[in-house]
Amino acid sequence: MNPEIEIQHKSDAWDMSDLHPGLRWQFSVNAGITHSNGLSCGYLQLDPGAELPLHFHKEQEIYMITRGHAELLTGATTSRAVATGDTIYIPENSWHGIKNISQSVVEFIWIFPTDTWQEVRYIFANDRLNQAQDQSDQ
Amino acid sequence: MNPEIEIQHKSDAWDMSDLHPGLRWQFSVNAGITHSNGLSCGYLQLDPGAELPLHFHKEQEIYMITRGHAELLTGATTSRAVATGDTIYIPENSWHGIKNISQSVVEFIWIFPTDTWQEVRYIFANDRLNQAQDQSDQ
Numbered sequence: 001m002n003p004e005i006e007i008q009h010k011s012d013a014w015d016m017s018d019l020h021p022g023l024r025w026q027f028s029v030n031a032g033i034t035h036s037n038g039l040s041c042g043y044l045q046l047d048p049g050a051e052l053p054l055h056f057h058k059e060q061e062i063y064m065i066t067r068g069h070a071e072l073l074t075g076a077t078t079s080r081a082v083a084t085g086d087t088i089y090i091p092e093n094s095w096h097g098i099k100n101i102s103q104s105v106v107e108f109i110w111i112f113p114t115d116t117w118q119e120v121r122y123i124f125a126n127d128r129l130n131q132a133q134d135q136s137d138q
Numbered sequence: 139m140n141p142e143i144e145i146q147h148k149s150d151a152w153d154m155s156d157l158h159p160g161l162r163w164q165f166s167v168n169a170g171i172t173h174s175n176g177l178s179c180g181y182l183q184l185d186p187g188a189e190l191p192l193h194f195h196k197e198q199e200i201y202m203i204t205r206g207h208a209e210l211l212t213g214a215t216t217s218r219a220v221a222t223g224d225t226i227y228i229p230e231n232s233w234h235g236i237k238n239i240s241q242s243v244v245e246f247i248w249i250f251p252t253d254t255w256q257e258v259r260y261i262f263a264n265d266r267l268n269q270a271q272d273q274s275d276q
Contacts, residue, residue, distance in 0.1 A: 003229040005212055010223030028225035029200055035227055037198055039177075039251050060175050062167055064247060066204060074143055085148030087166035089173055091141040109202060111249055113177050 003035040010043060019132050022050025022100075031115040040114050046070065046106040051099035054125040059112055063088040063098070068106035073097035076125065095125070141173040148181060157270050160188025160238075169253040178252050184208065184244040189237035192263040197250055201226040201236070205245035211235035214263065233263070 014024035027033050027042040043066070044052070054073045063072075069083035075095055082088060082098075090096050100106040112120055124130050152162035165171050165180040181204075182190070192211045201210075207221035213233055220226060220236075228234050238244040250258055262268050 003227075005210070005218075005229070005232055005234060006227040007210070007218060007220060008225045008227070010225070028202065029227050035229060037230070037251075039198060039200060039249060041200060041202070041225065041249065060177065062177060062179060064166065064179070064202075072143070072145070080143075080145060082145060087146040087148070087179065089141075089144040089146070089167050091143070091173060092175070094143055096143060109247070111177060111179065113175075113251065 006034045008034055014045065017136075019129060019136070020050070020052065022047035023052060027117065028109075030117055036115045038113055038115060039111070040116055041109055041111045042117065044108055044110060046098065046100040048100055048103050048105070052097050053129060054095055054097040055122045055129075056093050056095050057120045057122055058092055059114055059120055060092045061090040061096075062109075062111040063090065064109040064111070066107045066109060068100065068104050069102055070106045070108075071099045071101050073099060097125075144172045146172055152183065155274075157267060157274075158188070158190065160185035161190060165255065166247075168255055174253045176251055176253060177249070178254055179247055179249045180255065182246055182248060184236065184238040186238055186241050186243070190235050191267060192233055192235040193260045193267075194231050194233050195258045195260055196231055197252060197258050198230045199228040199234075200247075200249040201228065202247040202249070203244070204247060206238065206242050207240055208244045208246075209237045209239050211237060235263075 008028050016024045025044040030040045065086045071079045072082045073079050146166050154162045163182040168178045203224045209217045210220045211217050
């Protein structure tokens with residue numbers, strides 16, 4: 001039997017990590033929650049001052065900003081302003097991150113060409129985060 | 139040289155078609171406009187009363203509702219209510235469509251596992267639309 005159309009509601013139940021204070025996320029399409037066949041996506045929110053630090057992964061990714069305005073980190077000392085309605089295409093193995101330098105919540109959608117977010121291996125510029133991630137994976 | 143991060147702003151310049159009054163769209167990631175490597179997406183808006191009629195295509199697709207509430211068509215006589223924040227996973231070859239039965243604009247993001255929207259072949263339940271599409275392709 002073919003999979004059926006599935007509707008996932010955005011909820012008030014967000015996932016969080018001590019490694020990234022003020023950052024929360026939820027899955028929208030992700031194998032294990034919904035069907036997925038090489039497409040996964042979800043919502044991420046950043047409180048004022050919070051950031052998803054500079055990192056890369058071998059997969060390409062798309063961000064679509066749905067709320068607020070932020071600083072897109074593109075290198076150790078470079079950034080670009082982004083705001084609601086902006087779509088960001090991030091090629092494979094490209095440094096990127098995002099920081100909320102505003103006074104309001106920032107929200108965006110991430111899209112990966114994978115079945116799951118979990119299979120994407122994040123490599124952070126700050127090696128302390130990589131080490132903490134390795135430990136939390138165990 | 140690797141492609142670079144690209145930012146596409148949502149604009150007031152929407153594409154339209156006489157075949158679908160009250161429906162407009164714009165591309166966010168689509169080969170020819172941005173880099174794309176098997177991921178494409180964009181925004182679609184429906185005025186009150188407008189619809190993207192029932193259709194299918196061989197590709198899976200994701201809709202993410204960013205504004206308003208609508209009726210997701212799932213068959214000739216079946217539908218489901220969807221609203222802002224809802225993510226809809228549409229498997230390959232599944233009938234679907236969307237109708238704005240509200241008094242406000244509906245907006246959603248579409249996501250395809252393709253380089254472009256143009257390569258997706260829409261098969262409409264209403265054959266008149268297929269014939270018109272064939273003519274406009276020529």
